[in-house]
Amino acid sequence: MVMNASSPVPDWLRRLYPFTPLSFTTPQGARMAFIDEGPRRTEAVLFLHGNPTWSFFYRDLIATLSGEIRCVAPDHVGMGLSDKPEGYEYTLARRIADVTALVDSLGLTRVHLVLHDWGGAIGCGFAVQNPERIGRIVLLNTAAFRSPLIPPSIALCRTRFPGTALVRGLNAFAGPAVRMAMHRRRLSDDERRGYLFPYDSWANRVAVNAFVKDIPLHPEHVSYATLSQVERGLPSLRSHPVSIVWGGRDFCFHDAFLARWREILPEARVTRLADVGHYVLDDGGAEAVALCRSGVLGT
Numbered sequence: 001m002v003m004n005a006s007s008p009v010p011d012w013l014r015r016l017y018p019f020t021p022l023s024f025t026t027p028q029g030a031r032m033a034f035i036d037e038g039p040r041r042t043e044a045v046l047f048l049h050g051n052p053t054w055s056f057f058y059r060d061l062i063a064t065l066s067g068e069i070r071c072v073a074p075d076h077v078g079m080g081l082s083d084k085p086e087g088y089e090y091t092l093a094r095r096i097a098d099v100t101a102l103v104d105s106l107g108l109t110r111v112h113l114v115l116h117d118w119g120g121a122i123g124c125g126f127a128v129q130n131p132e133r134i135g136r137i138v139l140l141n142t143a144a145f146r147s148p149l150i151p152p153s154i155a156l157c158r159t160r161f162p163g164t165a166l167v168r169g170l171n172a173f174a175g176p177a178v179r180m181a182m183h184r185r186r187l188s189d190d191e192r193r194g195y196l197f198p199y200d201s202w203a204n205r206v207a208v209n210a211f212v213k214d215i216p217l218h219p220e221h222v223s224y225a226t227l228s229q230v231e232r233g234l235p236s237l238r239s240h241p242v243s244i245v246w247g248g249r250d251f252c253f254h255d256a257f258l259a260r261w262r263e264i265l266p267e268a269r270v271t272r273l274a275d276v277g278h279y280v281l282d283d284g285g286a287e288a289v290a291l292c293r294s295g296v297l298g299t
Contacts (some may be wrong), residue, residue, distance in 0.1 A: 009081075011107050017059050021081050024074075024105055026098045030088055033081035034074035034102065037066035043110040044070035045296050046126075048099065050117020050142070051211035052174035053079025053279075054193050054217070057116060061289050063283055065296060074102055076122075079205020080198050091208035092118075092223040092230075096125035103292055109133060116140040117253070118211065118279070122228055124171075127240075131177030137242045138295040139268075140280045140288075141253040145231040145260060148217065151252055151293070157212045167209040174208055176198045181278035183249035184285075191282065234264045242268040243295030245288055247276035269295070 002203050009017060018051075019035040026032050035055055045065060047058040050295070055073035062071045075082040076095055088094075099122060103111060112135040115123040120142025127134045150158075157163045157173050166172035178192040200206050216224035242265050255272075261269065272292050276284040281292070293299075 008280060012190065013194055013197060016190060017056055017191065026077060028058060028089060028094070030085055031079045031214055032074055032077055032102060034042060034072060035062070036070070036106070037071050038068070038070040040250040041070050042110050044072050044109055045112045045114060046103065047071065047073035047114045048119030048123040049076070049079070050119045051207045052177055052199060053195065053197055054237055057281060058114065059277065060290055061292050062081070064289055064293055068297065072106065072251065073169060074099065076207070080122055084204050084206050084277065086206055090207055090225070092121055092125065093226045096129070097120045099126050100129070110135050112136045113144050114138045114292060114296065117142055120144045121227060123236050124228045124234060124237070125226065126170070128230060128236055131236060134240055136296060136298055137186050137237060138292050139242065139244045141247050141250045141278055143253060143257050144234060145264070146216070147257065148225055150215065150217065151254055154252065158215060164209055167212065168202045168205045171199065171205065173212060174205070180251055182283050183277035184275050184283045187282060189273065238265055242296060243291070244268050244270045245291045245295070246270065246272045247278060247283060248272050249276060249278045250275040250278040270280070
């Protein structure tokens, strides 16, 4: 069932994020916030964010596209304006299942994907399970395959100690990201405030912490088998038009990940923005938005 979200958008945030959040109850009973803009058709663009962002990341692209095509952007459970339950199953398989349930509830039969960060693994997981529904795909500095490459700072955040204390207590994952994820320019004060707004306490950073710990680096990890299954299915996406818009100054999803995507999807249309960081849409601005619009609409 879809209803208005119970988390209000404050006036200062609405200037940047001028949307009315809705809510969907996931199969495990958590409230997932999402925005649904544009014409109410069964064809839509599904925007999936990673960690530690939320649907706010896609605000400018949605504003650009929503006059032409339906735009659906959820906040994964524990993120953004969604519920942040302490005991939720914060795993890749659960996130794929939550997205699938949302798409089913909206009656979407044709879904174009825009994926960033760990939204790539989630969205590609949905795609390989539902190939008949998938249209065009846009990838933004992401991965959906196993890799041992992980920055030392993120490896530290994955630890029980001091990782959990750093991420939940000191906001040492979401906080630094608003600086480290940019290169061409700096985020404005309100943009930084918008990214950090949902993660203002130990309790509200539960999924930021769980998300970083869900990066599967060894076969014993709970999400390793799921990611392996997604990876095996990636070649099936070659039958879909794929555009890759890549920030060349990403400290995390760097060019080694882009090289792997080129191997998996050799026909993809690739644009590398050499001086753009991890927050591709913010750092690349109108240039990145225009490239993504072209990839979504197939122009």
